[in-house]
Amino acid sequence: MDLESSMAYNLRKRDFLNKKIPNLGSTSGSDNESNDSTHSDPDYGKPMPARNNGRPSGAIQRGGGIRIGDTAPASSSKHAATTQKRRPGRPPKAKANGAEDRLGNIEERCTRRKRKNISQSPVGCIYKRTVLAWLISLGIVGQHQKVSYVDEDSGRILAGGKIRAEGIVCDCCSRVITVGDFEIHAGRDTKKPYQHIFLASSQISLLECQIEAWVDRKEEGNRAYNNVQPAPEATDKSDDACMVCADGGNLVCCERCPSTCHSSCIFVGDNISGDEWLCPYCVCKYCARGDGTLKKCTHCEKQYHCKCGGEKLDLNSPTSLFCGDSCKQIYEGLQSMLGVRNDLVGGLSWTLLQRTEPIFTAHAGVDYNKVVVNSKIAVAWMVMNECFVSSIDRYSKANVVQSIVYNIGSNLTRLNFSGFYTAVLEKNDEIICAASVRVHGKRLAEMPFIGTRREFRRRGVARTLENCVESVLCDLKVEKLVIPSLQQLTGMWTEKYLFSNIEEDRLKMELSQYNTVTFPSSVVRLQKTLSTLPDLNGGPSPSETNEGSLNAI
Ligand SMILES: [Zn+2]
Ligand SMILES: [Zn+2]
Ligand SMILES: [Zn+2]
Ligand SMILES: [Zn+2]
Ligand SMILES: [Zn+2]
Structure with a gap:
């Protein structure tokens, strides 16, 4: 059993894809669900438990915020508040028993503006996951539309071609x-091709097309801040779910923010x-x-006191402050890698992404790298969205995987995903595998989701990307990586991939201090100590993976 078959559950249904999407072509590998390299949370997709007042909880408010629902039925003694600091959260959820598949019609999701003289190919738009395919899906450019490479200095046309979802026909x-x-x-090598390739019809560069796509209303909606607000009739402003386990029940409330917790989840016992x-x-x-x-x-x-450690305000870089040297080094290391393409063998490359805004400033103009990184984030979301069933937080209705890929922040710590990075593996210009990674500091990193496009599964693709991620974490001297796993797959993870169960209370206690993505109790969390470079047997050769990370930092 390899990694490709290790994290599979709750995936998009294949037969559905085959039925609904025309001309997808032949699929490689078996049709067994277990050949997918993904892990997901089945519980997120479940509907909220019924409320006593019949009002749908967590409905979107007019202002665009996601509101916190009111309290659970008071008739249940299990949820009765015992002290002033406690509140009844939503009822604890039942064991996961399979999630509903909320797959919408992908075809319908590809909204296309109707433009004259642009021929559209729905097959190409759905089939490929490239920046060009994303632009086609939004109707910004058309399949077969003519483009020219224009020399920056002379304005001469140096090459011509036509747009395809998978690249340019030269x-x-x-x-x-x-x-x-x-x-x-x-005949040029500026490393900024999108800036110099223009639509022949309108003289608009492919870089400007990406900016237009990024500010498209639908695309903007994908990255809206998760502003969680209490319902008007709520008795308090606190969250309805534990920040460690995401379950409801008898919760202790933070006095300063909406976060809540089971006392057992933070190991403080009943007496606070x-x-x-x-x-x-x-x-x-x-x-x-x-x-x-x-x-x-x-x-x-x-947060930290300056007297306890960490930086005071640095007048040279007032926008960033760090609690210590390790956070500063990790942050700077990761930021320096953003958008840097790391070539591997076989036409593969991997790149670290994180959405950054604004994409232009008055003094520096458009930031080419940021524009392209953001575009790839949008493409990575298309990949993740086809790999995972919608993971909707039952309480706030936030789309968890989407929020993670777009590293969306929130006023609620549990839903604050702003620290996430997305690692993508590309074959030529196409994203074929994506992984979500967050580094909490030198002690801990988490990788809650990794997904491979269907036709690239069973080829060691996810393992290659995972190795690249592990190499980077090792270089940054991060000590532990945690992942979620299905109960029945933990044996394989521990034996072949050197992950181990999180058994010691000390580690559990430490984990409860970090804002990691919450999973239901049916999902086991595993940890791996990253003191050595990852075992690369069966994956790419050591040199190729090392090269990937070393070049980038
Ligand atoms: Zn050519
Ligand atoms: Zn809990
Ligand atoms: Zn708090
Ligand atoms: Zn302190
Ligand atoms: Zn820090």
Whole structure:
């Protein structure tokens, strides 16, 4: 059994895809669900338990915020508040017994503006996961539309071609090539091909097309901030689900933010000392106190007292502050890798992405790298969206996987995914595998989701990407990686991939101090110590993976 078959459950239904989407072509590998390299949370897709007032909870408010529902039925003694600091959350959820598949029609999702003289190919739009295919799906450019590579200085046209979802058909060689290769065929190597390739009809560059796509209303909706607000009739502003386990029940409320927790999940027992409880993100990470002036770390988002450790305001870079040297090094290491393409063998490359805005500033103009990274985030979301059933947080209705891929923030710590990065594996210009990674500091990183496109499964693709991610984490001196796993697959993870169960209370206690993505109790969390470079047997050769990470940092 390999990695490709290790994390499979709750995936998009294949037969559905085959039925609904025309001309997908033949599929490689078996049709067994277990050949997918993905893990997901079946419970997120489940509907909210019924409320006593019949009002749908967590409905979107007019202002666009997601509101916190009211309390659970008071008739249940299980949920009765025992102290002032506690509140009845939503009823604890039942064991996962299969999630409903909420797959919508992908074809319908490809909204296309009707434009004159643009021929559209729904097959290409659905089938390929490239920046060009994304532009086609939004109707910004058309399949077969003519493009020219224009020399920056002279304004001369150096090459011509036609747009396809998978690349550009080059006039000089009649082959479909990547956007980067098209620039090479034009005799240039600026590494900014999208900036120099123009639509022949309108003289708009493919970079400007990406900016237009990024501010498209539908695309903007994909990255809306998760502003969780209490329902008008709610008795308090606190969350209805535990920030550690996402379950309801008898919850302790943070006095400063909407986060709540089971006392057992944070290992404090039933007697919370002092007058108030503050969650791990509302206290100093060093002394665990919440008094005095607290600064917030740009990387791990924990707070700290300057006297306890960490940086005071740096006038040279007032936009970032770090709780310590390790967070600063990890943050700078990851940020320096953003958008840097790391070539592997076989036409494969991997790239680290994170949505960053704004994409232009008054003094520096458009940031080419940010525009392209953001476009690839949009494409990575298309890949993740076809791999996973919609993971809707039952309480806030936030789309969890989408929020993670777009690293969307929230006023609720549990739903604050702003620290996430997305690692993508590309074959030529096409994203074939994507993984979500968040580094909480030198002690811990998490990789809750990794998904491979259907036709690329069973080829070691996910393992290649996972190795690249592990190499980077090792280089950044991160100590542990945690992943979610199905109960029945933990044996394979522990034996072949050197992950182990999180058994010691000390580690569980430590984990409860971090804002990791919450999974239902049916999902087992595994950990791996990253003191050595990953075992690359069966994956790419060591040199190729090392090269990938070393070149980038
Ligand atoms: Zn050519
Ligand atoms: Zn809990
Ligand atoms: Zn708090
Ligand atoms: Zn402190
Ligand atoms: Zn930090």
